[in-house]
Amino acid sequence: MLSVMALASCAGKGAAPKAIVVYYSQLNSTKAVAEQIATKMDIPIVSIEPVVPYDDDFNATIQRGQKEMAGELPEIKPLNVKLEDYDVIFLGYPIWFGTYATPMMTFLKNANLAGKKIVPFCSFGSGGLNTSVNDLKKALPDSEILPGYGVRAARLDAIPSEVDYFLKAGGFIKGDFTPYADFSAQAPATDEQKALFHAAVDSYGMIRAEAETVGVRDIPAGKEYLFTAREAQGGTIQVYVIDPTSGDPVFTQVLR
Ligand SMILES: Cc1cc2nc3c(=O)[nH]c(=O)nc-3n(C[C@H](O)[C@H](O)[C@H](O)COP(=O)(O)O)c2cc1C
Structure with missing residues (x-):
């Protein structure tokens, strides 16, 4: 034994x-x-x-x-x-x-x-x-x-x-990491946040939507936003956007 x-x-x-x-x-x-x-x-x-x-x-x-x-x-x-x-x-x-x-x-x-x-x-x-x-x-x-x-x-x-x-x-490799914070509760998007949303999605061409509400959190690369947006054709989508400390805002994922 x-x-x-x-x-x-x-x-x-x-x-x-x-x-x-x-x-x-x-x-x-x-x-x-x-x-x-x-x-x-x-x-x-x-x-x-x-x-x-x-x-x-x-x-x-x-x-x-x-x-x-x-x-x-x-x-x-x-x-x-x-x-x-x-x-x-x-x-x-x-x-x-x-x-x-x-x-x-x-x-x-x-x-x-x-x-x-x-x-x-x-x-x-x-x-x-x-x-x-x-x-x-x-x-x-x-x-x-x-x-x-x-x-x-x-x-x-x-x-x-x-x-x-x-x-x-996921516990697959060892090493220090700081877990991401939760997003703040969804709140009506300000004009500045709506402009950020457009800056992140408009060049992609396949997303035509207006941001309605948003939650925010700090991440190591800058700020991350979770937008709830209404599409031109009606439905609601959720769009993740990163606004990096240097560089342009970019969307990372769309949930339908
Ligand atoms: C036939 C086909 C269907 C696709 N459908 C989707 C889709 O529904 N949603 C999406 O986000 N991307 C879609 N894409 C884009 C691919 O997911 C994307 O280019 C991916 O990174 C390709 O991976 P690969 O380089 O490993 O082949 C599609 C691409 C192809 C060729």
């Missing part, structure tokens, strides 16, 4: 849960997050590859993606890894049509991830981690889906510091 225990404690690393990064990335934004996680955690990384690669043309991918979403899921190459050897899977994907991209759908249909902890991460144009996580929970009812991380493709320079915070806050 003693020798077994001694072995277990000697093994140290071997006794810890084994983790791996599994991701799909068409245009390398998700890959950048995947590589950052694998490097910081010092764990293996493997990518999902469609048998027929996607066209570089955005509209062609949209058309193919729409067909696939309707049921013709793409074939993917076999992963050269034994997932049964791992307890924790960092699962990464681009957001397509509000959820995880279709090659990830194929992967999830075929893989047995029962009993595993899944840590989702994604990159997106404007938003989608929350919807994709709800879909993951439905697709993997026997796995534990842990809090995830998402980043806009337009903010790839934020990945190193945000992934560092994410991994520390």
Whole structure:
């Protein structure tokens, strides 16, 4: 008994849960997050590859993606890894049509991830981690889906510091970090805050909305705002905006 225990404690690393990064990335934004996680955690990384690669043309991918979403899921190459050897899977994907991209759908249909902890991460144009996580929970009812991380493709320079915070806050790596404060309660946005909202979203082109209420908090990079805004076509959205101490305001995520 003693020798077994001694072995277990000697093994140290071997006794810890084994983790791996599994991701799909068409245009390398998700890959950048995947590589950052694998490097910081010092764990293996493997990518999902469609048998027929996607066209570089955005509209062609949209058309193919729409067909696939309707049921013709793409074939993917076999992963050269034994997932049964791992307890924790960092699962990464681009957001397509509000959820995880279709090659990830194929992967999830075929893989047995029962009993595993899944840590989702994604990159997106404007938003989608929350919807994709709800879909993951439905697709993997026997796995534990842990809090995830998402980043806009337009903010790839934020990945190193945000992934560092994410991994520390999730207890995956050791190190000091200061937990973010809560946002202040939503209150009517002032004219100055409405102008800040416009400065952050207008150049994106796909968000036409007016800020109505806002909550604020201090973060290491400056101030972060959570706006509730009314879209031109009617609905309400929530938009996260960072106003950095130096540089222009930028939105980080839209929740619909
Ligand atoms: C077919 C397709 C559908 C997309 N749908 C969405 C979407 O619904 N919401 C969004 O925020 N971004 C959407 N995007 C943008 C991608 O999520 C974004 O460019 C992502 O960073 C790409 O990741 P990758 O570089 O790892 O392929 C879409 C892109 C494609 C090609």
